[in-house]
Amino acid sequence: MDGGGDQSGQAQKQKGAISNIVIIIAMQSEALPLVDRFHLTEDPHSPFPQGVPWVRYHGSYKDLNINLIWPGKDPALGVDSVGTISSALVTYAAIQALHPDLIINAGTAGGFKAKGASVGDIFIISDCAFHDRRIPIPVFDLYGVGLRKAFETPNLVKELNLQVAKLSTGDSLDMTQQDESSIISNDATVKDMEGAAVAYVAELLKVPAIFVKAVTDIVDGDKPTAEEFLQNLAAVTAALDVAVEKVISFINGKSLSEL
Ligand code: SAH
Secondary structure, eight states: OOTTOOHHHHHHHHTTBOOEEEEEOOOHHHHHHHHHHTTOEEOSSOSSOTTOOOEEEEEEETTEEEEEEEOOBOTTTOSBOOSHHHHHHHHHHHHHHHOOSEEEEEEEEEEOGGGTOOTTOEEEEEEEEESSOOOOSTTHHHHHHOOEEOOOOHHHHHHTTOEEEEEEEOSOSSOOHHHHHHHHHTTOSEEESSHHHHHHHHHHTTOOEEEEEEEEEETTSSSOHHHHHHHHHHHHHHHHHHHHHHHHHHHTTOBGGGO
16 A cells, blocks of 8 residues: 555565554553553544544554554443453454454453462463353353353463463452352363453454453452452553563564464
8 A cells, every 4th residue: 555665564564464453451550551651642533433432542563553442431430341241342343443463352360379370470361261151051051151262372472481371251350159160160260351252252253362361369369359459450460561562572573373
């Protein structure tokens, strides 16, 4: 399109290098440090329907076009629009509007010490599933669990020395006993409120998706989750931020098959 595009840009394209990334982040406190780090700016002409709280920040970083999508604050209550519904909607809208080569869902999560997780750990997710969609009818049970594989990134994991684990998603911050047994059968090390929903939409629309999750609280520990979450949020978000920058720097100049 731009006939005079620079040499390295052309070479990148021929090689099939990833150029357009959508990062989906649920909470403002997780999103803003990355907006600063990548010098992103808020799109005044949002590609999203008028009146929705969804926010697109964008900019370029090295050879990449970065879009960070945050579902914004609930219009009635003013809190972050966390959870599966908002994250599925923004993932759908962002794919439709921005045609990314790759989606990255980054965020905080609860971790299970029984599976080796500690506060501050960063995980790349291999599999996502739901733990609060119980439909005890043959085949619907599997639909409810909604197991999906993340896009595999063996080189990224090795190079950045990251841990790989399974993620279980549900719409509650706390965990009932039934949730717990589903999480155990999902073999999950981390628990969040968005990942499997992003994975569902990404698979529907055939866009590869990867998940970077940072542990803010230990679910099978003795501290109340909400309290521990809030206590660790700032420090863990900073660690997440550093990890996401490393992931994006690794992705720069590479094709999907090189991840
Ligand atoms: N903003 C609220 C709480 C947000 S809900 C507050 O400040 O109190 C928690 C968010 O962090 C969700 O986006 C979820 O994906 C993630 N999260 C962190 N720990 C979690 C846990 N133990 N279980 C589920 N989600 C968790």
